[in-house]
Amino acid sequence: MDKLLEFAANHWLLVLALVGVIVALIANEVYLQLQGRDALDPEAATRLYNREDAVFVDVRDDNAFVSNHLPGAVHVPQSHLEQHRERLERLRGRPVIAYGEAGGIARVVASMRGMGLEPVYQLRGGFAAWRDRGLPTEGRG
Structure with missing residues (x-):
């Protein structure tokens, strides 16, 4: 010692x-x-979408959303979250699953909770994980 x-x-x-x-x-x-506390893998997100009328919120930029997004996703770019407050507030009462390109959107999830949305989850691995599993998408791509 x-x-x-x-x-x-x-x-x-x-x-x-x-x-x-x-x-x-x-x-x-x-x-x-x-x-990862409130992150759902694509399979769990699909179950929540199908069973509890969850809504996907795509926070990627305009080009990425138009090219390809999750079924029925609402587009609210991460950089314009506050400008879409009214649109997001209409989602109250429904589970929200937010996603970016590759996950890591904890700040966005916290902001949505600050707007009164509950529950809000993030898609673990983001759009890339969804696409890699071959799950359905909408858009041009």
Whole structure:
């Protein structure tokens, strides 16, 4: 134990860097857990859509939406979420499944909840996961 303390005293920058890396790893794990807390895989999203009249909300840009989107999806670009508040508020009472191209839209989900929508989920893996599983889509592509 004395040698460990001596090492730490002589190499305090290395010890500080190690502590920083450990804190960053823990913070990253917590962030990833929060990201996936309310995420549904494509199969679970399909069940919710079919059984509980859930609505898909596509937050990708206009070109991506026009090219291809999930069946019956409502298009509300992520960059214009607040401008579409009234449109989103009409979805109250229905489960909402939001998706982007590849997932990671926790902020969008939080914003939708702030508008009074509940429950709001994100599609794990986004449109890419849906497409990779060969599930039905609409649009030009």
